[in-house]
Amino acid sequence: MLTVQPISDDGPVAKNPPQSNDPAGSEDVLKVTGRSVERYNPRVEEPRWQKAWDDARCFVVQPDDTRKPYYVLEMFPYPSGRIHMGHVRNYTMGDVLARYMRAKGHNVLHPMGWDAFGLPAENAAMQNKVHPKGWTYANIAAMKKQLKSIGLAIDWTREIATCDVAYYARQQQLFLDFLRVGLVDRKKSKVNWDPVDMTVLANEQVIDGRGWRSGAVVEQRELTQWFLKVSDYSEELLTALDTLDRWPEKVRVMQRNWIGRSEGLRLFFEVVPGEQTAATSIEVFTTRPDTIFGASFIAISADHPLAAELAAGNPELAGFIAETHRHGTATETIDKAEKLGRFTGLHVKHPVRPGATLPVYIANFVLMDYGTGAIFGCPAHDQRDLDFARRYGLPVIPVVLPETGDPDSFEIGDEAYTGPGRIYHSDFLDGLEIEAAKRAIAAHFGVRTVDGHPQGTVEVNYRLRDWGISRQRYWGCPIPVIHCEVCGTLPVPDKDLPVVLPEDVSFDRPGNPLDHHPTWKHVACPRCGGRATRETDTMDTFVDSSWYFARFTAPNAETPTIPAIANAWLPVDQYIGGVEHAILHLLYSRFFTRAMKKAGHLNLDEPFRGLFTQGMVVHETYRDAAGEWLSPADVVVTGGDVRSARHAKTGAAVDIGSIEKMSKSKKNVVDPDEIVATYGADTARWFMLSDSPPERDVQWTEAGIEGASRFLQRIWKLVADFLDREAEGPTAGATDDAGVADLRRSVHRTVANVGSEIEGLRFNRAVAQIYELANAIGRFSQATATAISPAQLAALREAVERLVQVVAPMMPHLAETCWAALGRSGLVIDAPWPEVDPALLLDSTVVIPVQVNGKRRGEITVPVGAPSDLVEKQALSLEAVARMLDGRSPRKLVIVPDRIVNVVV
């Protein structure tokens, strides 16, 4: 799920000793105003509290818990072998929310699993002669250890890996259920074929049109494959987006565009009688029937049945079709390719210009998957059609006139006109607006017939295609189907499930190991008992990740879910992951939820009530004089305004490059293990939450992590310092309670604000609030350094305790140590989120800026809710305002209560 570069031969990043002085491990003693405090040592404290939480089974969800359920889930990781900082960021965010919701009294489900099938395991198998299973489970073990070291509040008893037989067995049940309820289809579709390796390639394995391993030019090939009928739900998946009000708007927009609903006309063009084809008509789909009078050609897809028919007797056409197939299947490559076509020799009748005909082309930009696989081209009002028309010298007839256009002089240059306007040059459509013309032309074609059916029918079309789930690979969930030459394609009977992957496979031959396994695929037909073969395709790994969130609610059930339990937990209250999954994973999960509902495994439509997409972790890049990438661990950066870098060992000058997503290839990675070992998990967590808004990229810097570490020690010192003050007791005779009210206001405001910021996942703002409280406590301590009254001491204890509590979701280990030091019994994780006194959130006076003509000229202090006339009087009496008025009276006075005054002169 979370994208990770596959582990390469050189293994994990070199483990260099950290260059910084060692903040966690040093035994030095901190001098605090004459007393001594030991530095907080995460290496001792973190394992200790992790064990304490484990022993108390804090995060294990109990079935009889009556508290309100709250399900927080982060996208589960692909087990690449090591976690990276992106994982730390992702899981820390979810963890903060989980811990906070727990403190707010919820029964929190926060599980973890592994998106464990997929291509990298097979690549590793081929490169390093390791078995995908062994490789995957070893990676899981390593990553689990790393995740545990960052102190996540996870119910590990629910851990699942999608490559566990127990998991994919239920996925096979789901597949067969979907088959039963009619959501599975089998049809042809295209794949990237490597003619040298004789294997199917993923899009990412096609580089510049060539196979990544063989370098051979990739071809498109048709294979019969399994599909899930996502398109049955096109309309519903679209309209239900409106109900997802806790999803980012940008994700909903992307999904809306992906589904791509368009209303248009399905339109038949009659083939001119006597042409060299059996076809009597060509059916096109268009969203712009209003431009029909501007039509100048017909284009059909290279995969259109008519194209195949015509190519049979025409080597040039056959060559062109073969040429278009010599590109990858990715939409991007198809879109970017030059718009090319070949005239087929056929003509069709122009449907509204009597006597006129249109030439029929085969074109490389017409997709068979969309609409009818054929279009009419109106070059004046579609850019692709225009490019095509200019190349092949076809007429360009404008039929939509912009409001400001002149009908006699309006011409189309290099850019098609796609804006609004009125139809002209179009006979009975002349003068109509675009939408009115669409209705008129639909009515016109609706009553005419071609080949016995209406010439035109209004139709809704979707860009969304069915989901092809067949993969010609080993490391995936076997599709539980048997092919019998006599009985056809049959589901594996329930009693024979699961279909288990064989382990004795070899990767030294090209192609799918399941296919050339000596025995695995040969079985008796479940119906006739004759010789039959298993389906050797496995499922797309997106299938695995489309229902794991449901499986977590009953991870050991014999059935895919236990509906009553799943319905109680789902939908996921807050789902957190990368924006790279905005379309496919999330759309497939939404489909799966509906499909599981139809099959009786769930009773809901939408799997994720709240969605949050977090940004990446990025880092500067470094290169030496030879242009080789260098790891940050090997580089020492110096200087402030003019930064420069040298190699840590050789001292050679190093170029500081751009800031990019952490990746193995550019070596700009920071290893979480090293960070945890050096600074501790709390510091890493804190830094990942600080500064950058969570939806945006965060830049990893040495200074940033150092700063986080300093703040952690500062909190510990605040607590230790306070304990010393408390041990000494109030100063004899001190009765001055100055600052108490301010401090308490600051404390209560912080508690309230941190809570609402965490609920909104605005962790950076929560962090800033906590800094401000720490500053306020520091100032208060300073002010009371010589004498402290009992009330001041009490306020200080309240402040320090609340500080520890608001810090607890983010730096949980530190918080536990502080809580214990403060003499509070129990774990801070079990302490309820502190109550806020609403009276302390209100100020009695407010400072209002006073503007003259929108520019700030001064400010006034007035009671909260002060009436306008008082505000006006004070504002106008300001010297700066009087000067600007220069004796005149204001033209206008804008007074926004408690916010601002603007004097317009």
Next chain:
RNA sequence: GCGGGCGUGAUGGAAUGGUAGACAUACGGGACUUAAAAUCCCGAGGGUGUAUACCCGUGCGGGUUCGAGUCCCGCCGCCCGCACCA
């Protein structure tokens, strides 16, 4: 190519249409120290200026508004997704 996003001091960023730069980092100065580290305090968007103060300033160009970082239109730059990477 299509779709989506982002752009504010040296840096990360804050700012229901209402004091732009909270908070932090880096930097400079000071205190403490034999010294350093650590810690604490102070300074700081740019410009003119002793200062009061004034002018300019949120990628660029327009617009709406009493008031625009925020809303609208048009650009520029960077990033992400595009159905077999996960």
